[in-house]
Amino acid sequence: IMLGNLGKNLTKTMKKLAGMAIIDEEVVKEVIKDIQRALIQSDVNIKLVLNLSKTIEDRSLNEEPPKGVTPKEHVVRIVYEELVNLLGSSAQEVEIDKRPYKILFMGLQGSGKTTSIGKLTKYLQKKGFNPAIVSTDTWRPAAYEQLLQLTEPMNVPVYGDHENKDALDLARTGLKAAKKNDVIIVDTAGRHKEESDLLAEMESLSTIVDPDEVIMVIDGTIGQQAGEQALAFNNATKIGSIIITKLDGSAKGGGALSAVAEIGAPIKFIGTGERVEDFEAFDPDRFISRLLGMGDIRTLLERAEEIAEEEGDMGSVDAMLSGKFTLKDMYSQFEMMNKMGPMQQVMNMIPGAGGKLPKNASQVTEEKLSKYKILMDSMTDQELEHPEVIKQSRVKRIARGSGMKNEDVKELLKYYNVTKKAMKGFGKRKMGGPLGQMMK
Ligand code: GDP
Structure with missing residues (x-):
């Protein structure tokens, strides 16, 4: 098991938290005690543990949960975020940018x-x-x-x-x-x-x-x-x-x-x-998710996220509408669309947008999605953020790394370009309907 008992203890704490009927100061303090114990057993520096405890306590007791998020979900989210911060918060990759x-x-x-x-x-x-x-x-x-x-x-x-x-x-x-x-x-x-x-x-x-x-x-x-x-x-x-x-x-x-x-x-x-x-x-984010046994907890967090999105701070969609739309964004859009239902159906809800969609966009099947995912796994971070750097030699490399054909890489890129253009197009339009409401 990863990190000995740390994961097990933290998961137990999160489950306990999820089972609480009400969240008050007493509960927050108890949760923090559990987390402290687990971290100290894992040899995390005591000063770091105390800082983390204080931040979790402050935020949990003073921060207003976003509308529609229960206090419980809010505390889960705070614990999660602060643990991610403890590990440095953002993923860093090896970027092979010259040869050799x-x-x-x-x-x-x-x-x-x-x-x-x-x-x-x-x-x-x-x-x-x-x-x-x-x-x-x-x-x-x-x-x-x-x-x-x-x-x-x-x-x-x-x-x-x-x-x-x-x-x-x-x-x-x-x-x-x-x-x-x-x-x-x-x-x-x-x-x-x-x-x-x-x-x-x-x-x-x-x-x-x-x-x-x-x-x-x-x-x-x-x-x-x-x-x-x-x-x-x-x-x-x-x-x-x-x-x-x-x-x-x-x-x-x-x-x-x-x-x-x-x-x-x-x-x-x-x-x-x-x-x-x-x-x-x-990747600190993914690492902590796994450590906390996020399966159940993620569902909680996703609900919170959906609501935050309705509240209007949806980073990825904002980026998309402004035309900054990367391969990484595309992948998370796929996942979101899948949750909302077939893409064509979603697009049809937007006046004037349905016809704008690339012909085969509604057929982004599960199979295609997993194929695209494998291709993207063989890309570097730079390529995912700036797909325009992918030229012939990179196409070959990506195909080789993922065990697919050059044509597959090109298909993904073509799909990406068409989608990007379409996204930009109806970003300018005023949107009604459920999706427009959501993006407001
Ligand atoms: P080196 O002397 O630094 O080159 O170390 P080695 O690569 O020979 O590894 C020393 C020992 O640690 C070997 O028995 C490896 O199998 C083991 N080892 C290396 N990485 C890991 C790891 O991530 N997990 C576990 N459990 N063992 C590892």
């Missing part, structure tokens, strides 16, 4: 560095990239073999030489050999005779590799100490992002995540097991 994109990996021996390299390699392959690995760990000869073994099923080039004891030379040779690959991952030693030797080697390696991103791997089982490790690293390197490993079953993972988030170092991925698949891009 060079990533330098660092991490203490045993942190899960080698395993994480294998995981990231697989992740990038799934996105259609063509990564290579360069091993410069001269301290532990088995490191190269471990990498070879780990990546064997992935069929990626791994450059190294366990006879060569010169890390800098290995880096130079490897970079040259891998220059045709679009991502080069450079592994480094996790241990040395002296710590100062290790740091010196990192510095020289950094000069030679000239990395576009430096990733540090931190063992999540060390709890809030992870914060100090990340801080030291962030001070020593320029472009530092973090992978936190071993969050499966670790009682202290909450401490590691919150401590690293607190110092502002971007956590980009988390390791949740020993297998290559046990790896995910870190």
